[in-house]
Amino acid sequence: MKEYKYVILGAGPTGLAFAHTLNTLGENSFVVLEANATAGGLCRSRDVDGSPLDIGGGHFLDVKQQPVLDLLFRFLPRADWQEHRRVSTIRIRGTEIGYPIESNLWQLGVDDRLDFLESVAQAGCVRGEPMPESFEKWISWKLGERIAEEYMLPYNRKIWSIDLNALGTYWLHKLPDVSFRQTLKSCLDSSAHGTIPAHGVFLYPKNFGYGEVWKRMGDALQNRLLLSTPVNKIDLPTMTVNDNLRAGTIISSIPWTVWPGIAGIPAPVRSRIERLEYASIDVDYREQTLATTAHWVYDPDESVPYHRILCRNNFSGGSRGYWTETNSKRADAEAGFRYRNEYAYPINTTAKPDAINGVLEWAGQHQITGLGRWGTWEHMNSDVAVAQAIEAANRAVQGSPPE
Ligand SMILES: Cc1cc2nc3c(=O)[nH]c(=O)nc-3n(C[C@H](O)[C@H](O)[C@H](O)COP(=O)(O)OP(=O)(O)OC[C@H]3O[C@@H](n4cnc5c(N)ncnc54)[C@H](O)[C@@H]3O)c2cc1C
Incomplete structure (x- = not known):
């Protein structure tokens, strides 16, 4: 011993x-x-x-x-x-744009940009609705239905492979923080705005x-x-x-x-x-x-x-x-x-x-x-x-x- x-x-x-x-x-x-x-x-x-x-x-x-x-x-x-x-990207609508999506819509063609911009503009957080308790509902509340359906929901279904309703919202500080205003600004001046919590600069x-x-x-x-x-x-x-x-x-x-x-x-x-x-x-x-x-x-x-x-x-x-x-x-x-x-x-x-x-x-x-x-x-x-x-x-x- x-x-x-x-x-x-x-x-x-x-x-x-x-x-x-x-x-x-x-x-x-x-x-x-x-x-x-x-x-x-x-x-x-x-x-x-x-x-x-x-x-x-x-x-x-x-x-x-x-x-x-x-x-x-x-x-x-x-x-x-x-x-x-x-440099990290997202595959969406047959092309690759920068991460996070809400800062990089400007990299899409005009019609696609409009679709997603409309999605963010109609999101619950922009309309002043209270933040939901479940992660699944939070996605649409934060980014709107279209970004939820084409990107965030399928991506999260893949990585977690559990019912997304079981996920809480207490960990969302780990996700990018981009306001609607910053999304609009990105689209207007064709550059990314908002913050990424980790690995903006990294060592390997x-x-x-x-x-x-x-x-x-x-x-x-x-x-x-x-x-x-x-x-x-x-x-x-x-x-x-x-x-x-x-x-x-x-x-x-x-x-x-x-x-x-x-x-x-x-x-x-x-x-x-x-x-x-x-x-x-x-x-x-x-x-x-x-x-x-x-x-x-x-x-x-x-x-x-x-x-x-x-x-x-x-x-x-x-x-x-x-x-x-x-x-x-x-x-x-x-x-x-x-x-x-x-x-x-x-x-x-x-x-x-x-x-x-x-x-x-x-x-x-x-x-x-x-x-x-x-x-x-x-x-x-x-x-x-x-x-x-x-x-x-x-x-x-x-x-x-x-x-
Ligand atoms: C896909 C992925 C990507 C990631 N990307 C990054 C990144 O880019 N940057 C970053 O900093 N972090 C990243 N992480 C997180 C990083 O891997 C963890 O933060 C880190 O490994 C945590 O260290 P840990 O020692 O707490 O746990 P672990 O690394 O999991 O170590 C736990 C150890 O316990 C041992 N162990 C388990 N059971 C027993 C047992 N019964 N007896 C003895 N030993 C046992 C395991 O073998 C293991 O060595 C990523 C993680 C994943 C999964």
Whole structure:
């Protein structure tokens, strides 16, 4: 039996950032357990057809969080990253226009522009109607019927593959914020207006996939990281993990839905965990290089299974080909390299906030801290997961700052 102050479950960005922050603070009593043979979680990459491919889907580093950049640049220096100004497009009416649609209608022909402009002008939010509670109704309220029917509804049916009425509206700050006035202005001066919450400017490694920095962070932990070691048993009364690791505190970045199979969870907490939903994503590689300058393309057409195309030749030096992201429920027959991510997106259902709050409250009473995408069931990017882990490790070692 080995004893540690912290046993960290999962070596994705969250577990890695928590562990390295402990190290920096001089706290050495920890170990990280990871089910996969490589560190990095959803941010891992592999070489496919001679170039890196991000097997968890297209991953780009947002440049807004300096403490996160400082940590990552220790392992992959700034000079090894290329800065890109985001080019992302939407396939609509047989052409490709910039994202978000409501800022880029000016790129369409006059009749199509009129159709969509009319849609936005008649939207509930422009007419002063109250914001609806369900995501499905919110789409028409925000962008009008035509944009809802031709783009937002089919796209969201594809990516989530659940009844859209089950989705809440508490996460919409993650979507672009473009007012009707800005849409009109875009059409009048033929340039995009409004804000995109993430990745307006992003970094991608020059000579590697996104996974390289996380792999290096894993390697640097040496024997404090146990790879190919799934957590398969947790005895809560003694805080013992896999029969041989005793924890002061358990840091869980693995999905809560795994916990009922490995630990004695009380029935009320288990029923909350059962209400946490997630989507699985297949990443499929194709060797053709597409004629577009976009880094990625959104495709709402429901006659094709994928919802997003990543044109890696436009962000990964010297590469060719593209990969697609498809909700696994819609996947067709495998026709080349495919990687299935069972846990890809936590789903923001109306039931989620109450369910996850109850789980985290119970965890907090048992010296268990839920962190990251699966520990808080938050649809967060890797920079946010790292920032959260840095802050939590600081708090754990140094205590809360004075009020
Ligand atoms: C399609 C897609 C695109 C994305 N694009 C971006 C982007 O452009 N930019 C960005 O910053 N972020 C992006 N993200 C989000 C990013 O992937 C996550 O924020 C990040 O991976 C979260 O890190 P994490 O450590 O919390 O979770 P994960 O990366 O999921 O790591 C969890 C780890 O726990 C391990 N684990 C699970 N069960 C067990 C077990 N029983 N025992 C031991 N280990 C276990 C897993 O193997 C995994 O390594 C994207 C995500 C997806 C799905």
